[in-house]
Amino acid sequence: MDLIAHVNRKLDTLASHSLTRRRRVADSACAPRQVVDGRELLAFCSNDYLGLAAHPQVVEALREGASLYGAGSGASHLVSGHSRAHALLEERLAAWIAPHLEQARALYLCTGYMANLAVLTALGADAEAQIFSEALNHASLIDGARLARAGVTVYPHGDVDALAAQLEASQAATKIVVTDSVFSMDGNLAPLPALLALCERHGAWLVVDDAHGFGVLGAQGRGALEHFGLRSPNLVYIGTLGKAAGVGGAFVAAHASVIELMVQRARPYIYTTAAPPALAHALLASLDIIGGPEGARRRAHLAALVDSLRAALRFQRWQLAPSATAIQPVIIGSNDDALRAAAALQEQGLWVPAIRPPTVAPGTARLRVTLSAAHGIDEVARLARALNELEKTAQ
Known part of the structure; x- marks a missing residue:
């Protein structure tokens, strides 16, 4: 019981700082109008930016994929779980990103978290490497850097000059700069052209996690590299397929040699069961x-x-x-105030999550509004009216 008491003290500490999280149960498909815990809400909280999660064409492709390949893959990719659907998706993604990379090849993984772990642990697998990590990077990039054998240096958010000084001072044989493209809690973009210029000057890799840009940025939705018009052999690109693409998983695209290294050495790819082939089949429709x-x-x-x-x-x-971008954060300040604002919106039938530390810095708790192409202009106007009125009356 002493062990349980210790755990309960940790939980009590979280509660005392208004940091307890709670799951809600969705009873319907991901969409602007969603039934949650038995009640219909107008949702502004998903990352389904293009509204494809419940798109009939994608849903039908998922059904077709299940009929062709069954419900699961049965094994890891390197044993027997690599299906024709996976192979076709990787070929398609490599062609998709080819205008921005040299000798492009793609690798499909189960989740974006796993993709980030796989890239950084494969590229940073020796003590002579050094990772330069953006201060506001996603938790998966932070954890990937921690798991790599490389040394880790954090550079301030968006500070190209600080990064330049760090690269100049580094004696590492392998330098790896890693950044989100669109920062998930702020919605702003990394200065990718300037970062790439630095990486090319110093012979460094630039690893770009385009979780919130793929499908949305660029004239054809090819993401941040298309948006900025970038092309370089120094690029390693990670695209998430469970957000704008509406299904699940993620891919890494890079020079064919980098991908082959990941196939041979990336533990999050090697030692896990492959994602169901039906998901890959549905992603072709996406x-x-x-x-x-x-x-x-x-x-x-x-x-x-x-x-x-x-x-x-x-x-x-x-x-x-x-x-x-589709991420529109409303910064309120205290944890309690953000929670009260989210609760007041929910009373009006609006689902907007309160985001608190450690996801964001202390004192910057916020409402994270995310918009989808499936929203109507009148629904966004309803949200704006509610937010304006709520700010006037909030303590």
């Missing part, structure tokens, strides 16, 4: 939509929703973070 006329229309509508929301919000005390 890519058809993202890269076609419908994807372009959805991205244009999403951009219009972002502009509409930002134009409608009139805060006096709360702060709307500077973001041109």
Whole structure:
């Protein structure tokens, strides 16, 4: 019982700082109108940026994939779990990203978290390597850096000059700069052109986690590299397929030699059962939509929703973070105030999550508003009215 008491003290400490998290049960498909714990809510909290999670074409492809390949893969990729669906998806993704890489090859993994762990532990697998990690990187990148044998140096958020000084001072044989493209709690973009120029000057890898850019950024939805018009053999690109693509998993794209190293040495890839082939089959349908006329229309509508929301919000005390992406954070400050605001919105049938430390810095608790191309302009206007009124009346 002493062991349980110790655990309970940890839980009590979290509760005393308003840091307890609670799961909610969704009773319907991911969509703007979602039944949650038995009640319909207008949701502004998913990363389904293009509204493809419940798209009929993608759902049908998933059903077709299950009929072709069954429910599961049965083994890891290097044993017997690598299906034709996985192979076709990797070929398609390599072609998708080929304009931005030299001798591009792609590798599909079960989750974005695993992809980030796999990249950094494979590239940073020796003590002569050094990882330069952005201060606001996602937890999976932080953990990947910790698990690698390389030394780790953190550079301040968006500070290219600080990174330049760190690279200049480094004597590491292998230098790896790693950054999110779109920062998930702030919605702003990393200065990728400047970072790539630095990496090319210092012979460093630039690892880009484009979890919140793939499918959304760029004229064809090919992500941050297309958005900035980047091409380099120094790039290692990670795209998440459970957000704008609407299904699940992630891929790493890089020079064929880098991918082969991951196949041979990346433990998160080697020692796990392959994702169900039906998911890979469904993702082929997602890519058809993202890269076609419908994807372009959805991205244009999403951009219009972002502009509409930002134009409608009139805060006096709360702060709307500077973001041109689907992630629109409303910074409130204290944990308690953010929780109260989220609860007040839910009473009105609006689902907007409160984000607290350690996900964000202490004193910057916020509402993380995320928009989807499946939202209507009237639904975004309803959210804006509620937020404006709530800020006026909040203590």
